[in-house]
Structures are given as C-alpha cells and as structure tokens.
Amino acid sequence: MDHRSESTETLRNKCAACFRQFNRKEHLVEHMKVSHHSGHEPMCGICNKHCRSFESLREHLIGPLPKQECKNIFSILGCRFCLTILDNPNSRRAHEGRCQFSSVNAGLLARLANLGIHDKLSIDSGRTRGPQVVALACKMVGGGSDGSLDLCARICIIDEYENIIFHTYVKPPIPVTNYRYETTGIRPEYLKEAMPLKQVQKRIQEFLCNGEPMWKIRPKGSKARILVGHGLDHDLKCLQLDYPLIRDTADYPPLMKTSKLSNSLKYLTQAYLGYDIQIGIQDPYDDCVATMRLYMRMRSQAHIKEDYPLVNNFESRRQSELERMSPEELLDISRSDYYCWCLDS
Missing domain, CATH: 3.30.420.10 (Ribonuclease H-like superfamily/Ribonuclease H)
Structure with missing residues (x-):
C-alpha cells in the first residue's frame, strides 16, 4: 500500500466526533460502541470536536495544551462561561454580559x-x-x-x-x-x-x-x-x-x-x-x-432531537454492517450513555 492510499485508509477510520484515528475499521467500530458519542456532548464551536465534559472542552480551548487554532479564535470570540463561539467581538461582549449571573x-x-x-x-x-x-x-x-x-x-x-x-x-x-x-x-x-x-x-x-x-x-x-x-x-x-x-x-x-x-x-x-x-x-x-x-x-441547550435517545443502536446491528458505515454514519446512530437534561424541556 502506497503512502497516499494509507492516508486515505486512516482518514476513513477517523472518529467523526473526537477525531481519534484508527488503523482498522473494526477498531473504530469498537471505539464508537464504548465512547457513546452523541449530539448531547459539549462540542467545540470552532473545529466541532466532541468532548466528554465541559472541562474537557475548556482544556481543548484554553487549557495548558489547547488546540492552538481553536485557542486563538476563542480568545477573541469565545464566552468564558458557556464556551460558546460568537460571530464578532461585540456580540461576544454582549453575550457574556447576559451569560454571567449576579449573586x-x-x-x-x-x-x-x-x-x-x-x-x-x-x-x-x-x-x-x-x-x-x-x-x-x-x-x-x-x-x-x-x-x-x-x-x-x-x-x-x-x-x-x-x-x-x-x-x-x-x-x-x-x-x-x-x-x-x-x-x-x-x-x-x-x-x-x-x-x-x-x-x-x-x-x-x-x-x-x-x-x-x-x-x-x-x-x-x-x-x-x-x-x-x-x-x-x-x-x-x-x-x-x-x-x-x-x-x-x-x-x-x-x-x-x-x-x-x-x-x-x-x-x-x-x-x-x-x-x-x-x-x-x-x-x-x-x-x-x-x-x-x-x-x-x-x-436549555439546543441539541438535535433524536428518536429513542437512550437506545443503543449498535447492539441491533451486525459487525459487518457497522464496518461498512462511514465515520459520520456511525456517529449518527451513536447515542449518549447518560440522560441529557435537555430532554426535560
């Protein structure tokens, strides 16, 4: 396999949520089964990376070893409370004023x-x-x-x-x-x-x-x-x-x-x-x-509404079917392993 085809294969086995790369498709499928990625996870508004918690997202944006491109944009457009990315610095300042509560x-x-x-x-x-x-x-x-x-x-x-x-x-x-x-x-x-x-x-x-x-x-x-x-x-x-x-x-x-x-x-x-x-x-x-x-x-988080949000869709599908899916398709059927409070709305 030449270098170009190897890169294509690695990209095909890249998790669409956390961007981890795997050598084989079966490894990506196993990762998706245990990671429970979903639209309910905190997500970077710049690169769309899914994070397990807001602390993980905070580290990704402003931690000791952040993703530098995201850090640079966040320093200008990001709300330090809810970690949302705004359109321009004026919007960010107005948003932070509403986002910060008073005691x-x-x-x-x-x-x-x-x-x-x-x-x-x-x-x-x-x-x-x-x-x-x-x-x-x-x-x-x-x-x-x-x-x-x-x-x-x-x-x-x-x-x-x-x-x-x-x-x-x-x-x-x-x-x-x-x-x-x-x-x-x-x-x-x-x-x-x-x-x-x-x-x-x-x-x-x-x-x-x-x-x-x-x-x-x-x-x-x-x-x-x-x-x-x-x-x-x-x-x-x-x-x-x-x-x-x-x-x-x-x-x-x-x-x-x-x-x-x-x-x-x-x-x-x-x-x-x-x-x-x-x-x-x-x-x-x-x-x-x-x-x-x-x-x-x-x-109040605006998450995508899902049919049967707490059902594990991987259990009902064969391994061969899962390995034929793209990373995006695997993410689309993946569900959270916790009850998101947005479901109370």
Whole structure:
C-alpha cells in the first residue's frame, strides 16, 4: 500500500466526533460502541470536536495544551462561561454580559431566609403543566464523639424562579457536638425550637411526590417534582429520604472533571455562572440558586432531537454492517450513555 492510499485508509477510520484515528475499521467500530458519542456532548464551536465534559472542552480551548487554532479564535470570540463561539467581538461582549449571573439577588434573599421559617409547600397533583422543578440544599452540623457525623440542621427549597418555597432550621435526632459555626452560622438556640427531622422529612416527601405514590414515580410524564441539587445522595441520606427523580450537578457527566470526578459547587458556580459562593458563613439558599441556574443552563441547550435517545443502536446491528458505515454514519446512530437534561424541556 502506497503512502497516499494509507492516508486515505486512516482518514476513513477517523472518529467523526473526537477525531481519534484508527488503523482498522473494526477498531473504530469498537471505539464508537464504548465512547457513546452523541449530539448531547459539549462540542467545540470552532473545529466541532466532541468532548466528554465541559472541562474537557475548556482544556481543548484554553487549557495548558489547547488546540492552538481553536485557542486563538476563542480568545477573541469565545464566552468564558458557556464556551460558546460568537460571530464578532461585540456580540461576544454582549453575550457574556447576559451569560454571567449576579449573586446580588441571591445574597439578599438569603438574608431574608435567615429571618425564620418559610413554608409554601403544597400539593397540586400535577395540575401545573410541564415538569415542576425545585432545588434543595442543606447545611450540616456535627454529631458523634468527634463531631464528624453530618446532621441536617438547616434546609432550603426554591422553585425554578429562585423563590423560596421552604426554609427552616432542623432539630437533629441526636445531640449536636459541633455546630461548625464558622461555615454554618448556626447557634444552639436556633435548633432548640426547630422543626424535628421526622416532620421535615414527611413534609418534603409529600411535596416532592406531589400526590403520586413513590412506587409510581417514573422519569418522564410523572406528577412528581424534579429535585435539583449538588451531592443530593448525601443530603437525602441525612434527611433519611429516598427519592428517585433527581438532577445532581455533582454527578452530571458534562459538569464533571476530565478525570470523571465531581467538581465542587463553588467551582462550578465561579466557572460557569461567573460569581462566587460559599465564602465565610454559607447559606443554603445560595447553593439552591447556583444548582438551579446550572440545571437551567444545561436544560436549555439546543441539541438535535433524536428518536429513542437512550437506545443503543449498535447492539441491533451486525459487525459487518457497522464496518461498512462511514465515520459520520456511525456517529449518527451513536447515542449518549447518560440522560441529557435537555430532554426535560
């Protein structure tokens, strides 16, 4: 095989998503089976390379070893928050102004939340059209002999318009040995007459299920509410709650590190929303707002609509059929291995 035909063969076996090249077509097919490339992946607006996460895309554009051509264009036309490429520098400046969120309103409402209990939890049994989304955040104090056991002592729930639905201090079921005042701002007197954990648990579970039995809750078309948060498994464990319909910014693949580990909410807020949280005494309302804004940003992405977006199309096709397909055709039948939040819209 001469040099020209070898180059053609390599190009024929180049992944249409991540641009990896393979010596044989069967190797490309195996790569496509396990990579789960799809239109739901973050994509470079310059070279159209698919990246597994926004962190990977950020590294591709402005990391220590970026693609130089993309870096040069991004420095002029790219939004540093959502990583979109704009038409000209003026458009970029106008877009970034809208893309960067402010923490002013969050801080104001957080101080109002501190004034006492807010309880607007209600059940409408699904009468409101479209998915109902709420964000939850807790602040923990310490229990146990060394104060390392996390106990929920304060909780906040907001709607998708960032209005406080529920806020209260929570009386833990066991004695508090460390109030962690430097970060929680919680004093013993705040918990003396606080709502007991069991009561909080019951109120929240009824509100989230929204008149639907837990066993009937399903991913799509449910009356139950979608619950947004960061590290929700931990929060729900401390609340002694089990709830299936969650959207967790700590475990959502596009928001995770390149190493597939979770990013902190503090980092995600600074990098993708453009402001700082969790400085000094932390308020759960600020965390609720940040997770809701991240969720809404991810949900509003304009991805190509697919028939059966969660079906693995490779399993139903023979290897010989797959090897006859072009890289573009392989990408067209490839599907994501995670539930993209754009499907909630």
